Amino acid sequence: AQKxxxxxxxxxxxxKEAVTLxxxxxxxxxxxxLFWYKQPSSGEMIFLIYQGSYDxxxxxxxxxxxxxxxxxKSANLVISASQLGDSAMYFCAMRGDHNFGxxxxxxxxxxxxxxxx
Amino acid sequence: xxxxxxTPKHLITATGQRVTLRCSPxxxxxxxxxxxxxxxxxxxxxxxxxxxxxxxxxxILERFSxxxxxxxxxxxxxxxxxxxxxALYFCASSVELTGTFEAFxxxxxxxxxx
Numbered sequence: 643a644q645k646x647x648x649x650x651x652x653x654x655x656x657x658k659e660a661v662t663l664x665x666x667x668x669x670x671x672x673x674x675x676l677f678w679y680k681q682p683s684s685g686e687m688i689f690l691i692y693q694g695s696y697d698x699x700x701x702x703x704x705x706x707x708x709x710x711x712x713x714x715k716s717a718n719l720v721i722s723a724s725q726l727g728d729s730a731m732y733f734c735a736m737r738g739d740h741n742f743g744x745x746x747x748x749x750x751x752x753x754x755x756x757x758x759x
Numbered sequence: 760x761x762x763x764x765x766t767p768k769h770l771i772t773a774t775g776q777r778v779t780l781r782c783s784p785x786x787x788x789x790x791x792x793x794x795x796x797x798x799x800x801x802x803x804x805x806x807x808x809x810x811x812x813x814x815x816x817x818x819i820l821e822r823f824s825x826x827x828x829x830x831x832x833x834x835x836x837x838x839x840x841x842x843x844x845x846a847l848y849f850c851a852s853s854v855e856l857t858g859t860f861e862a863f864x865x866x867x868x869x870x871x872x873x
Contacts, residue, residue, distance in 0.1 A: 675860070675861075677861065677862070679864070685847055685866070685867050685869065686864070686865075686866045686867060687849060687851075687864035687867070688761075688864075689761065689861060689862075689863055689864070692861050733802065737853075737860075737862065740855075743814075743815060745790070745807075745814075745815075745853075746792055746804050746807055746815055746817070747792065747794075747804070747851065747862055748804070749801060749802040751801050752801065
């Protein structure tokens, strides 16, 4: 079974500081994808960044980077130079191997990030 | 804009009623997923379709059903609605089954049962 664990229910960070949101996962699938989504108060789910299990380099998308440590089964999201607009709920998710019927997204419980001016 | 379209955005209905939520996936995406997000349950997987066929079922109640049509749009039908069905319902689509492809979400349908 796929499992995502986010241990930080909430975080408060000063504007312009970097922030790391933790995510650990559990799977026995040979290949999988790891994702981060942002959900602002308006409710939509915004795709931020993706990391494939076979990718050698950590993914980056603008101010977002994914610190992927495969041996530790962790996929932490790093947001550099945080902005007030980064205040939102952040979800870590995983898609497993479709050969095992695990291609649906499994989500963690989320981390509510609040940026303080 | 993710390219996934969900209608309606908001729905208010009474207990016992039936509603249909609609999802148009991104152009070319064959796989559609439905999720329910309620305050106390987080994001729960309901059901998945791939190219018109049901692929996987999650925690979907018997009162709920879904289908994917030949043009790949999908509908989620919720019947005999209860207060506890009030939630945000998301549709997501992906071009392929493999986990190495991103899945993009629609804006969601916020269902309120009164």
